Amino acid sequence: MIKLTRILFLRLIMPVAGVLFCIPSSFANPAYTATPDNYLARLRALEPGGNLLLMPGEYKDGLPVRHLCGTAQAPIVIRGPDSEPRAVFVARPGHNTVSILNSSYVTIRDLDLDGRNLPVDGVKCEGHADWAHHITLDGLRIWGHGNNQHIAGISTKCPAWGWVIRNNVIERAGTGLYLGNSDGRAPFIAGLIEHNLIVGTIGYNVQIKHQQPRPALPEMPPDGSATIVRHNVFSKASAGSRKMARPNMLVGHWPLTGPGANDRHLVYGNLFHQNLHESLFQGEGNIALYNNLLVNHSGDAVRIQPHNGSPGRISIFNNTVIAKKSGITILRRRHDPADRQVVTANIVFAQSPMRGAPPEGNLTGTLGEARDFLARPFAPLGEMNLMPAVKVRKHAADVPFFHAYPESGLDFDGDLHGASRLGAYALDKQRPNRLPELAIKPLAGKK
16 A cells, blocks of 8 residues: 555646646655566656666667656666666667656666667657656767658757756767757757767757747746857768758757847857868857867858847857868848857968958968968877967967856866967967867866
């Protein structure tokens, strides 16, 4: 009788503004160990604080995360081994492998997802869900989700906030991360995307969709929140579509009015590497883009331009940019004088270093001149070195507004920039802590 009451209490739901929310139980939940034969029963029994360890093996029936609600103090954790052999979830026709519905404070960690080239997503916050918040995806390895450009490694299709997407490797997907919906009615809010490696996608490495006015849901973050994208490696050196070419990363606008209109995308400390047919980064809305390395030997690097809306408050600083065509471009459909747009302290070498932004305050030059100012700008990854030469230092300056942004005082490696700065690396060190490569970027201080 006690066991039955406990389960029923967990499964209670209450209507709020027409949407169903979990009422998490206050009972402590034990740790479970599960195998491919019994994991589904163990999964359904999880309560706040519950920990499900999936043993090595091949899991063929997906991972349905349905109405699982942890708490901030006691999240639910579903994890595989953190070393070989791993727990491998294999795709099956007609079902997304990890399917999330009306769940919160759930961590999914150290699993392998093999898409087997089927037209299903690796992780999907389902479109018929009402919400999914405070979901952490950590240490997943996702491959084989490239049946077509619309198939995603990780996708959200309902209101989603407080997500952490960290330390994941996504290879050969149609799209790496697709966060939001094409109509703008599935907002992705206050997320943290960090230390991921996303390579070889047909379309975007990452797309965060534009947003219509937000639904009124309990626990949604306040206006003025930020989605942070930091310390990732995004590469489209191969496999990108020519017919439906997409940037490595695209961020859409926030709601034009009401809650969320003052939210921001903060994009820093990332390596954007190669795109055969498009730019490396495209965005609109409120964006701060800083301390990134952007290298594209085929086309453009940064394009701030209208997509579904218009550019808003823009800050682009302390980036090092190598591009065959355009370095940094800002195109406006309209310009609100209240929307401050600042482009400064960047190092940009390209056929057209700046378009729509004044070059003053930046070090710019032609693509060929990069060799005169950077150590080894055209070497392959693993050997490429974008540290500036001594002659760069005389162009450096300090701009007070830098300090308003998180980690803006740290360079690409996580070292202090110093009072004077220009480009993504601190000017007073001899070499990078680690040369850029196609691997998960380590935490600051680790090589």
